[in-house]
Amino acid sequence: MNLGFIPGLMSELPEFDSYLSLWKTLTLIKVFSDLRKQTKQRVLSQDGDEYNNTNAAKVTVEKYCQHQDREYKEYQKKLTELQE
Template identity: 45%
Template sequence: MRFIHHWISELKPYGLNEILRGDLLTESTYPQPILDWAETRKVNGKVVSNLRKQVKERLIAEGGEEFESAQTAKQTVEKYRQYHDREYGTMTARLAESEE
């Protein structure tokens, strides 16, 4: 809160809950956001996706050590995610059992 109150002095009289709820948006003298974050995220997601496809195609065409390294890294990340998904599932099941 000190950071917010330091840099946006207009918000000093308000608490964190009031700020986060968005009640103050109608009272604001600040201009509307320049970017539509949902649209920006969508466009940038497509750019990143296309870039990944291009890199993948290049690596497959070239083959060699760089491709093998990328495949190994991908498998490692997938195993990591699977492990954490299992752990999360186990933990949420235990939590649900303890709440019953």
């Protein structure tokens, strides 16, 4: 008996749906990873200035976010101390 031809059988198996979803997610991650690598190589081959400027902007934004998070945590800490 071939179970693959019974309509709806595969969708009734929860394991199959979760594995299929995981496979789709991993495939998308792989595709985007490959695209990022190709884009990085292309930008670096075109003198690399644009990549370096973009990387510097990324670092700046990350530092700003870390600073904001730190200030927010300090504010929350002071607020809880005042409420006690």
